[in-house]
Amino acid sequence: MPELPEVETIRRHLADKVTERVIKEVDLLLPRLIKWPSPGEFQAILTGKRIKKLGRRGKYLLFYLEDDFVLVIHLRMTGRLYFIQAGAERDKYTRILFTFDNQDTLQYADTRTLGTLYLMKERELWRISGLQHMGPEPLTAEFTEAYFSDRLKKRQGKIKPLLLDQTLVSGLGNIYADESLALAGIHPEKSAAQLSERECKVLYAAVNQVIAEGIADGGTSFRDYRDGNGQRGEHQKHLRVYGRHNEPCCVCGTPISKIVVAGRGTHYCSRCQIK
DNA sequence: CGTGTTGCCTGGGTGC
DNA sequence: TGCACCCAGGCAACAC
Structure with a gap:
């Protein structure tokens, strides 16, 4: 994807x-x-x-x-x-x-x-x-912590589908949404409105970090893609939870869980990511 | 207007 | 071996 x-x-x-x-x-x-x-x-x-x-x-x-x-x-x-x-x-x-x-x-x-x-x-x-209707891009001046926290507080429902909402922040899909929540230590089904100020801050930083890492690695998921130099993505080697169902969490060793949230396959660590 | 659900689309995997 | 079924998920269209 x-x-x-x-x-x-x-x-x-x-x-x-x-x-x-x-x-x-x-x-x-x-x-x-x-x-x-x-x-x-x-x-x-x-x-x-x-x-x-x-x-x-x-x-x-x-x-x-x-x-x-x-x-x-x-x-x-x-x-x-x-x-x-x-x-x-x-x-x-x-x-x-x-x-x-x-x-x-x-x-x-x-x-x-x-x-x-x-x-x-x-x-x-x-x-x-x-x-x-596209929202601001991660890693740009328009995407501020204040904007992100403010928008999250005003929204109903679970945090994971909000990260996929391109009008809130642009560019995240299923992989980087799961990765952002894993890095932030937040359960994908946690209510967005109930995120603390600190959790908003940590999640904001996590979104920027996973996107930056993904770019630095040349992307993850276009496995068939080759450019003229034969280069391909490396980021799948560094995924924390996505596609790692039943494999040990890289932080605590707990097997990664996979559930369905808002119709999307969702990967998380049940020990590191709590509601 | 915000939120939830469905359809699009095909190859690959699974269970019988 | 064949077949029905299901899953992958970004986004528009739709229902409420």
């Missing part, structure tokens, strides 16, 4: 390869992934456009193009982006294919086809509601 650290890693790996390249051809092997505008317009507008810059907001990847256009890609669950040099083999699940002027390609592959692509003028980005 590509979350903020994975999308940021992909952005960094692709930036050098696609910046200043001209998109010569666009193949829509699965046109329904194009959410805006129509697939035909998407193809027509993109063809011949030069990529100027790569950006990211939350889990959205933003390709800034000539003429103020932006190509927006959300990988959702199984989306992958590969830069493939001319002649190299393509992914079995390639859905959208961008070909550059010397036959190098950028391939959007997606097993479960839940990903979404958009193309619009920069000033029209508000049309994407996920972008419009």
Whole structure:
């Protein structure tokens, strides 16, 4: 599941390869992934456009193009982006294919086809509601401890689903939400409104830390991803609880529990993380 | 408006 | 071996 650290890693790996390249051809092997505008317009507008810059907001990847256009890609669950040099083999699940002027390609592959692509003028980005309502990014000046504590206090319900709410803080998915709570020593089902000031503070720091660690490790979950240098994520070696059901907690040795919270598989240590 | 639930989508795993 | 079923989870759409 590509979350903020994975999308940021992909952005960094692709930036050098696609910046200043001209998109010569666009193949829509699965046109329904194009959410805006129509697939035909998407193809027509993109063809011949030069990529100027790569950006990211939350889990959205933003390709800034000539003429103020932006190509927006959300990988959702199984989306992958590969830069493939001319002649190299393509992914079995390639859905959208961008070909550059010397036959190098950028391939959007997606097993479960839940990903979404958009193309619009920069000033029209508000049309994407996920972008419009997105909360502040971890590790930025906008994401302050005061803001985080204040928002948590005003919310009903369990803390875990709130960490997944992109309007509260952007970029966390199931992995980094579980990891944040583990680092903070907070039970995923603890009521957000009942978090103490100190717990809010510790959780705030934990969110920033796990995101920073994820980025530093080049991400976790895009196991199939390779950039031109063959680099891949390392963070799965450092996960505290996610995917470690029944394995010992790295702090106290208690087997990691797995439960369902708000419909999501949730991993935690029943000894270190208390309600 | 906040909160909870459902559907989208496919490969891989499980139990019979 | 085949088959039905379930799970993975980000987000939009929907119900209340």
